[in-house]
Amino acid sequence: MQLSPDWVVGFTDGEGCFFVGIQRHPEMTAGYQVLPEFTIVQHERDIQILYALKRFFRCGVVRQNHGDRYAYRVRKLSCLRKVIEFFEKHPLKTKKNVDFRKFRRVVMLMEQGKHLDKGGLLEIVEIAKDMNTANRPALEKVVEFLKAG
Amino acid sequence: MQLSPDWVVGFTDGEGCFFVGIQRHPEMTAGYQVLPEFTIVQHERDIQILYALKRFFRCGVVRQNHGDRYAYRVRKLSCLRKVIEFFEKHPLKTKKNVDFRKFRRVVMLMEQGKHLDKGGLLEIVEIAKDMNTANRPALEKVVEFLKAG
Numbered sequence: 045m046q047l048s049p050d051w052v053v054g055f056t057d058g059e060g061c062f063f064v065g066i067q068r069h070p071e072m073t074a075g076y077q078v079l080p081e082f083t084i085v086q087h088e089r090d091i092q093i094l095y096a097l098k099r100f101f102r103c104g105v106v107r108q109n110h111g112d113r114y115a116y117r118v119r120k121l122s123c124l125r126k127v128i129e130f131f132e133k134h135p136l137k138t139k140k141n142v143d144f145r146k147f148r149r150v151v152m153l154m155e156q157g158k159h160l161d162k163g164g165l166l167e168i169v170e171i172a173k174d175m176n177t178a179n180r181p182a183l184e185k186v187v188e189f190l191k192a193g
Numbered sequence: 194m195q196l197s198p199d200w201v202v203g204f205t206d207g208e209g210c211f212f213v214g215i216q217r218h219p220e221m222t223a224g225y226q227v228l229p230e231f232t233i234v235q236h237e238r239d240i241q242i243l244y245a246l247k248r249f250f251r252c253g254v255v256r257q258n259h260g261d262r263y264a265y266r267v268r269k270l271s272c273l274r275k276v277i278e279f280f281e282k283h284p285l286k287t288k289k290n291v292d293f294r295k296f297r298r299v300v301m302l303m304e305q306g307k308h309l310d311k312g313g314l315l316e317i318v319e320i321a322k323d324m325n326t327a328n329r330p331a332l333e334k335v336v337e338f339l340k341a342g
Binding site: 045047048049050051052053054055056057058059086087089090093096137138139 | 194196197198199200201202203204205206207208235236238239242245286287288
C-alpha cells in the first residue's frame with residue numbers, strides 16, 4: 045500500500061497523537077525522564093495501515109496496544125526529527141497542529157539536552173501541561189516536585 | 194481552508210462514518226424508513242474543518258452533535274451520490290472501505306426505490322446489519338418484524 049503525503053496528513057489529523065510523557069526516574073539528574081511519542085492507534089483489522097505508515101516514515105514500530113488495538117509508534121529522537129520535518133513541510137489542518145508545535149518545541153529542547161537539568165525540565169513540563177493530550181493533574185505534581193526540590 | 198482529495202480520504206479513513214439508520218415509520222408501506230448518512234464528528238475547536246468539508250463536497254450540513262461536538266452530515270440522496278462518486282474515484286485505504294461499499298449498495302437500492310417494498314427493505318437491513326457501524330440487535334428485531342409481517 046502506497047500512502048501520499050496528503051493522505052498521511054489527513055489521517056494524522058484524525059487519528060494521530062503527539063504526546064509528551066514525563067516519568068519519574070530517580071537515576072536521572074532532574075529526577076524525571078521526558079518521553080515524547082507520536083502514535084497512531086488502529087483496530088487490528090487495519091494493522092496494514094500501521095505498517096504502511098512505518099514504511100512511509102522509514103521509522104517507528106508497530107506494537108500491540110490494548111486488546112485488539114495496535115499502535116504505530118515513534119519514540120527515537122532521530123525518528124521524531126523525521127516526523128517533525130514531514131509535518132513542517134505538510135502542515136496538519138486541524139487544531140492538532142497546535143499540539144504538534146508544542147511537541148516540536150519539546151523535541152527541540154531535548155535535542156539541545158535541556159531536559160537533563162531542572163530549569164529545562166520545568167520548561168518542558170510546562171509545555172507538556174499545556175497540550176491537549178496532557179494529564180494535567182499528574183504534571184502539576186511534577187511541577188510542584190521540581191519547584192520544591 | 195483548502196482541502197485536497199487525498200487529505201479528505203485520509204481524514205475520512207480516520208474520522209468518517211458511513212451509517213445506515215433503519216427507523217420505525219408506520220406511515221411507510223414497509224413500516225420502516227431507511228436513513229443512510231455520512232458523518233464526520235469533531236470537537237467544536239475544529240468546526241472550521243467541518244465547514245471546509247461542506248465546501249469541498251458542496252453538500253451537507255454542519256450541526257451540533259452532543260455537547261461540544263459538531264458533525265458534518267450528508268443525508269440527501271443526491272448529495273450522498275456526490276460523496277459516493279468521490280470515494281469511488283479516491284478509495285479509502287482502511288477497512289472503512291468495506292463499510293463504504295455496503296453503504297453505496299444501500300444508496301443504490303434506494304435510488305431504485307427498493308426500500309419502499311418489503312423485499313428490498315429486507316435486503317437493505319441485511320446489508321446494514323453487516324456493517325461495522327451497525328446496531329445489530331436492533332436490526333435483528335427489524336428483520337424478525339419484516340419476516341413475521
